[in-house]
Amino acid sequence: MKVIHVSAECYPVAKAGGLADVVGALPKYQSKEGDTVEVVMPFYNNAYVKKSHFEEVCHNRLLLGDQPYDFEVLKLNGPGNPGFNLYVIKIPGLLDRENIYSYDDDVERFTAFQIAVMDWILNSDRKPDIVHCHDHHTGLIPFIMSYSYKYSSLKNIPTVLTIHNAQYQGWFGFNKIHYIPEFKLSNAGLLDWGGQINPLATAIKCAWKVTTVSPSYMEELKTSANGLEWLLDHESNKETGILNGIDPQVWDPAKDSMLVENYSVKNSVSGKKANKEWLCKEYNLDAEKPLFIFIGRLVWEKGADILPGIFYRALINDDLEVNILALGSGSPEIESKLKSLINPFRGSYHVHIGYNERLSHVMYAGADFLLMPSRVEPCGLNQMYALRYGTIPVVHETGGLKDTVTDIEKGGFGICHKEVSVDKVYHSIQRAAALYKEEKEFKKIQREIMKIDHSWDNSANQYNELYTSLIR
Ligand SMILES: Nc1ncnc2c1ncn2[C@@H]1O[C@H](COP(=O)(O)OP(=O)(O)O[C@H]2O[C@H](CO)[C@@H](O)[C@H](O)[C@H]2O)[C@@H](O)[C@H]1O
Structure with missing residues (x-):
C-alpha cells in the first residue's frame, strides 16, 4: 500500500x-x-x-x-x-x-x-x-x-x-x-x-x-x-x-537531547529536579515551590484569555506558594496582560512570549503541573508529553483531554475541572498545591504517569x- x-x-x-x-x-x-x-x-x-x-x-x-x-x-x-x-x-x-x-x-x-x-x-x-x-x-x-x-x-x-x-x-x-x-x-x-x-x-x-x-x-x-x-x-x-x-523517539526524557539532564522512572526525582532548578535559575523562580506551566497558542480555544486572571489569583495568595511559568504567543492583548504580571510577581512568575521548542521540552521535564484550561481541545499533545515527563496535567474535561486524563479522585492521575473559569481552575491549582505537599503520594504519581503508554x-x-x- x-x-x-x-x-x-x-x-x-x-x-x-x-x-x-x-x-x-x-x-x-x-x-x-x-x-x-x-x-x-x-x-x-x-x-x-x-x-x-x-x-x-x-x-x-x-x-x-x-x-x-x-x-x-x-x-x-x-x-x-x-x-x-x-x-x-x-x-x-x-x-x-x-x-x-x-x-x-x-x-x-x-x-x-x-x-x-x-x-x-x-x-x-x-x-x-x-x-x-x-x-x-x-x-x-x-x-x-x-x-x-x-x-x-x-x-x-x-x-x-x-x-x-x-x-x-x-x-x-x-x-x-x-x-x-x-x-x-x-x-x-x-x-x-x-x-x-x-x-x-x-x-x-x-x-x-x-x-x-x-x-x-x-x-x-x-x-x-x-x-x-x-x-x-x-x-x-x-x-x-x-x-x-506521541512519538517516543522525540519525546523520551531518558534520551531527549534538549533536556538539562535526562532521566527515567528510576531517577525521575533527581532528573526532574535538575531541569526545574535550571528553569528556576533562568527565570528567577523558587525551586522549593511547585512549578505550574502553560505552553501553547495564546488564543480563546486554549482558555488563554483567562490565564492572566488565574495567575493573578494564584500568585497574590501568599498561602498558596506556587511558581508559574508560561510559554506561548498569540493575541497581543493576552500577551501584554501576561507580561504585565512579571514585575509584580518577580520571583515566582515569568512568561516567555514566542515559540521555543527547546524551552518547551525543559518545561515539560522541570515542571510539577501543566495547566490546560482549553475550551476546545481536539486531542491535545501537551498533556501526553507532560505525563511522559512526569508532570501532572491539570485540565478542562473536554475533547481529547477527556479521553486521556482521568481525575485522581476517580482513580486516575490528573486534576480535572468541568468548566473553564478562573474559579474552577484556581480550585484545581489549590488541589494540586495540596497534593505537592503530600510528597510521597506526589512522587508516586509522578513515577506512575511516566509509565503510561501513549505511543x-x-x-x-x-x-x-x-x-x-x-x-x-
Ligand atoms: N510557544 C511554543 N513554543 C514551543 N512549543 C510550543 C509552543 N506552543 C505550542 N507548542 C507545541 O506545539 C504543540 C501543541 O500541540 P497541541 O496538540 O496541544 O495543540 P495545537 O492546537 O497546535 O494542535 C491541534 O492539532 C493537534 C494535533 O492533532 C491536536 O492535538 C490539538 O488538540 C489541536 O488543537 C506541542 O508540541 C507544544 O509543545
Whole structure:
C-alpha cells in the first residue's frame, strides 16, 4: 500500500503546533513491511530547510487561474531524514517564505500547493493507494480529485481527511473560484458553505472518510464546530475519532537531547529536579515551590484569555506558594496582560512570549503541573508529553483531554475541572498545591504517569484498518 500524507506542517521541517507533531510521527508507525508512507508539504524558507539537503524529483508548471507558477518537487535527503520519504513543493515567490501562515495571500499559496501536489501525483509512475489530507490547507484536494477534469484519472483513489482543528476552515470568496482547476459548474455547491468557498467543509463533503483526533472531539463537533455542526452530523456515517499518539523517539526524557539532564522512572526525582532548578535559575523562580506551566497558542480555544486572571489569583495568595511559568504567543492583548504580571510577581512568575521548542521540552521535564484550561481541545499533545515527563496535567474535561486524563479522585492521575473559569481552575491549582505537599503520594504519581503508554502503535493500526476498508 502507498499512502501520501498532504500537510502544511511536519516536524521537524516546519512546526506551528500539534499538526506538525502528528504528521511527523504517524508515518513512522504506519509503515509496515512492503508499505510506503510518505509526506508532502510546502517548501518554506526557514532555518531547518536552509540547513537541509534536498534532491530534485521533478519540476513542472502549474496554473492558478490563468497565472502560471513554476514549481519543483524536492525530496529530503541526508542526516535530517525523518524516517520516511518527505517531499517539499517549492513554488518560488509563493511558498518559499520564512513563516508557515498568516500572509495576505495564504489562499493563493495553499491553493497553488494543492494543485502542485495533484500535478505531481498525476505525472508520477506509482500512484498512491490513499491520499490523506490534514486540515483545511489541503481540503480542496478531495474535490479536485473527484471533479476537476484534468485529474479525472485520480478519481478512484480514496481520500481521507483528518480534522485537527475545526475552528479554522480556510474560507475565501467565490471571486477566486477560477483558482480551482476546471470542473462542471453544477458541482460548485460542494465548495460552498454559507455563501463562501469553505475548504474544510468541502473536504468533509468530498473525502471518502473523515477522521478527527479523538473520539470525544468527534462527538462534540456535532454540536460545536464553528458553523459545521449540521454538516458533520449529516456525514457521520463516514466519520471516526482516532486518538493521537506521541512519538517516543522525540519525546523520551531518558534520551531527549534538549533536556538539562535526562532521566527515567528510576531517577525521575533527581532528573526532574535538575531541569526545574535550571528553569528556576533562568527565570528567577523558587525551586522549593511547585512549578505550574502553560505552553501553547495564546488564543480563546486554549482558555488563554483567562490565564492572566488565574495567575493573578494564584500568585497574590501568599498561602498558596506556587511558581508559574508560561510559554506561548498569540493575541497581543493576552500577551501584554501576561507580561504585565512579571514585575509584580518577580520571583515566582515569568512568561516567555514566542515559540521555543527547546524551552518547551525543559518545561515539560522541570515542571510539577501543566495547566490546560482549553475550551476546545481536539486531542491535545501537551498533556501526553507532560505525563511522559512526569508532570501532572491539570485540565478542562473536554475533547481529547477527556479521553486521556482521568481525575485522581476517580482513580486516575490528573486534576480535572468541568468548566473553564478562573474559579474552577484556581480550585484545581489549590488541589494540586495540596497534593505537592503530600510528597510521597506526589512522587508516586509522578513515577506512575511516566509509565503510561501513549505511543502511536495502536492509533497507526486504526488508520491502517481504515485505509484497508477503503481499498477493498
Ligand atoms: N510557544 C511554543 N513554543 C514551543 N512549543 C510550543 C509552543 N506552543 C505550542 N507548542 C507545541 O506545539 C504543540 C501543541 O500541540 P497541541 O496538540 O496541544 O495543540 P495545537 O492546537 O497546535 O494542535 C491541534 O492539532 C493537534 C494535533 O492533532 C491536536 O492535538 C490539538 O488538540 C489541536 O488543537 C506541542 O508540541 C507544544 O509543545
